[in-house]
Amino acid sequence: MNTICIMCPMGCPLNIERVGDEIKVTGNTCKRGEIYGKAEFTHPVRVVTTLVKLSDGSVASCKSCLPVPKERVADVVEGIGKLTLPADVRIGDIFKVGVKSLDVDIAITGTPASA
Numbered sequence: 583m584n585t586i587c588i589m590c591p592m593g594c595p596l597n598i599e600r601v602g603d604e605i606k607v608t609g610n611t612c613k614r615g616e617i618y619g620k621a622e623f624t625h626p627v628r629v630v631t632t633l634v635k636l637s638d639g640s641v642a643s644c645k646s647c648l649p650v651p652k653e654r655v656a657d658v659v660e661g662i663g664k665l666t667l668p669a670d671v672r673i674g675d676i677f678k679v680g681v682k683s684l685d686v687d688i689a690i691t692g693t694p695a696s697a
């Protein structure tokens with residue numbers, strides 16, 4: 583598997599492969615790249631960033647408080663899409679998202695008032 587390390591702006595190209603019982607990462611410049619590469623190979627996760635509707639018809643930006651399994655990102659975005667939050671949300675407010683078999687909280691990262 584080939585990918586790019588996203589842990590810093592250097593963007594090292596990583597090659598990740600299973601060698602026997604071990605996962606071998608090459609192309610990384612530092613240990614963070616090795617850790618990232620192994621996680622990407624075994625169980626990739628992503629922080630979800632998107633917009634959420636507010637009751638006055640505007641939107642606020644938000645992100646998941648924790649990374650979610652990459653294969654569930656679409657489910658989380660769909661769950662966020664079903665929310666309508668109070669118009670007076672503030673940056674840092676936390677809300678639960680209804681996603682089957684996942685416990686997901688989102689944090690407000692930007693509001694119409696903060697733009």
Ligand code: SF4
Nearest residue numbers: 587590593594611615
């Ligand atoms: S391997 Fe290290 S230096 Fe390279 S992008 Fe990842 S964090 Fe940055």
